[in-house]
Amino acid sequence: MNKFLLTLILMIVLGIVAKFYFAKPNLTPIKVLSCADITQSCGNELFTVKFAEAPQVMKPLHLNLHINRAEAVKNIHVAFAMQNMEMGLNRYRLIQANQSGAWQAEVTLPICVQGRSDWSMLLEIEAGEKIERFQLPFSAKNSRAS
Numbered sequence: 001m002n003k004f005l006l007t008l009i010l011m012i013v014l015g016i017v018a019k020f021y022f023a024k025p026n027l028t029p030i031k032v033l034s035c036a037d038i039t040q041s042c043g044n045e046l047f048t049v050k051f052a053e054a055p056q057v058m059k060p061l062h063l064n065l066h067i068n069r070a071e072a073v074k075n076i077h078v079a080f081a082m083q084n085m086e087m088g089l090n091r092y093r094l095i096q097a098n099q100s101g102a103w104q105a106e107v108t109l110p111i112c113v114q115g116r117s118d119w120s121m122l123l124e125i126e127a128g129e130k131i132e133r134f135q136l137p138f139s140a141k142n143s144r145a146s
Helices: 002-022
Strands: 026-032 047-051 060-067 073-081 091-093 102-108 118-127 130-139
Touching: 047 118, 060 073, 073 102, 091 102
Parallel strands: 026 130
Antiparallel strands: 047 060, 060 102, 073 091, 073 118, 118 130
């Protein structure tokens, strides 16, 4: 009987551990936001985001984000892509700059061999068990063309 009870307890513990290990946060659908000029600030009621300088490929950019609501934000990530084009791994984790909602990262846009400038930033804000996702299209200058 003790062997059976021990096996049952072990299976329950393993089941609970597996549930938490393999559980994915609640992903919300991606919300597309328009962004006329990402150096002047874009966003919504949750956040504002902007580059400190005009975006250029293959040049470090300072990305600043401000959370407008007093939520317990765990992580913020951004990734950059172009429509119908694989741009490789370029996902960045923002670092919390202060307790008043400021987050920042230094990012670099990869070069597009076709010379395109139609970028899209995927922003993921993780708060609690929920990840809110936003897509912000923007243009970047190709440094090879200048």
